Amino acid sequence: MKSLLPVINAGLPTDLVQPFAARVARDATPLRRRAVEQLQVNLGKLCNQTCTHCHVDAGPTKTRENMDPWTAMRVVELARDCRDLQVVDLTGGAPEMNPAFVDLVKEFRGRGIRVIDRCNLTILRKPGFEWVAPFLAEHQVDVVASLPCYLEDNVDGQRGDGVFRHSINALRQLNELGYGDPNAAKKLDLVFNPTGPSLPPDQHRLEEDYKRELQSRYGIRFNRLLTITNIPIKRYAMYLAKQQRLEQYMQLLEQNFNADAADAVMCRSLLSIAWDGAIYDCDFNQMIELPSVGPTAPVRPTVWNIDSLDSFATRDIATADHCYGCTAGAGSGCGGALI
Template identity: 50%
Template sequence: MHATLPLLAATDFPALNRRRLTTLQVNLGYRCNQSCVHCHVNAGPNRKEMMDAENLALIPKVLTARGITTLDLTGGAPEMHEGFRDLVRQARALGVHVIDRCNLTILFEPGQDDLAEFLAASQVEVVASLPCYSAANVDKQRGNGVFEKSILALQKLNALGYGADGSDLQLSLVYNPQGPELPPPQKSLEAAYKRELLDHFGIVFNRLLTITNMPIQRFGSMLISKGQFNDYMRLLKHNYAAGNLEGVMCRELVSVDWQGYLYDCDFNQQLGLTLPGLGERPHLRALLDADLSGKPIRVADHCYGCTAGQGSSCGGALENARQVIAVQAVHA
């Protein structure tokens, strides 16, 4: 039983509007071979929710209709969906870049023996969870033995060319803090990860993405149970940085749940805060005709998690995003 979370929808967070939609982030279901403490979707081995064939078939049509350039597949463990590989093949045939948000240990699950080879052959970008380069910290957050399996999975991906200099196979690692604190600076932590993983395990990767823990679902319930929820919200609000507003992921991304309903981000999805402006409960099929450019974004108090400190998104800290936007503005 999870503690009851406060309602976050009433907020003084600044109003936001969308730019052109470039990324479709699809949650294929909540089934996962792990149950991580920081998981904001409460995924686990006993979850049954999985996207059906009808909604799955809509995804390539929406990619084409909206000219979307990136398909971001998440879960749970998205690879556990029986339609995962066919969806990847269809998206790649359209020239769409595909991201697989992989927990690494899935590579050793029954029926997934050739998963790494499939991802490499399809040139799928792997964004892999590894909350620390220390075995004790990873196992504490994700379960006993997870670190060892994760290292073996990374070595397997490296052997296929992932993360190597000059390779088109992109491998990013994801860091989440262990508790109610902001991530450290992304660049310095990335340097430490690269040094430690190379020195001890011979592992290379392209980027480290630092992501702030959101005060919702499993992590939010943990904060409530420890009496830390209000302190964590104060931390996020106190470290609010207005400059991060330009780089938040919801500007150009739409999140799709396992039933095909639309949200501004994965966090709004878990809070049931649906995408505004397309009816009471907008569905994936609406994107076959609807252009979201200029539409409002539904904000709530948890949005302070994306704008605190160096900022946070599914692509890591927002400092680099702000630099890219500044360069684009100069050359516009």
């Protein structure tokens, strides 16, 4: 039997017609970064859930792999001089479980930068975290929350028993705080990712379904639905491999390569900072430890060995075959479909 390790650790399946890099070279604009407009800060792997599709391998026992306050403050320092920075996206794990979360929100919102909390919803209902929802509302933090379906069985199957009920209660709480109002400054977007190894359906049509069903069944409002393709790395790749569906999924992604989506991938304007301060081209590359070609090359860049985030502009982006996940069909990124 073929070893699964290269696939799971580096996204290198063997049965593709063409490696991702060759396909981009043939059909799309070279993958090179423009100015850094968005910073994704991964506060660590601690999470109150253990979802099957999680590419972070997060969970309640991951208490060590979390950003310390010194690294968080170094991120703040570097971000102060980042010329084109518009958005800071706080993710994890459950980012709210890291004590640095509060200071990062206050710092960036204080500078008028849009802050996104990539929230799993259930954390808002967890004892000890009752402060989170009012804090987000007070600081006008945008919430991007996972809800892979509006049907209870599908959500609980992917994210764990009881997750759907807690998520609905959390969404109601956010609505009561003003989230989901189309005229409010703070936004509540939901994330859909397929439960099986398929591409997401049309984002706009699915958003209409979500809005209708969540309103009629639970009285819930939200702003936008973001459809995100599952990237075949780590826990999700392992899950597919166990079902012997990994190669089939990779082939599906490759067959649906879209050059327009490749031109719009998020890594062209985003940097991802890991809990330990290492810098990557995106969250997915971070998870498989595929280093960014930064100003310190060939030394791996971190927040400690660079002087400026702007020095990443115009550099090539590190890619591997998992990148087919971002460029298939309508494309996919942390902000949903790309085209």
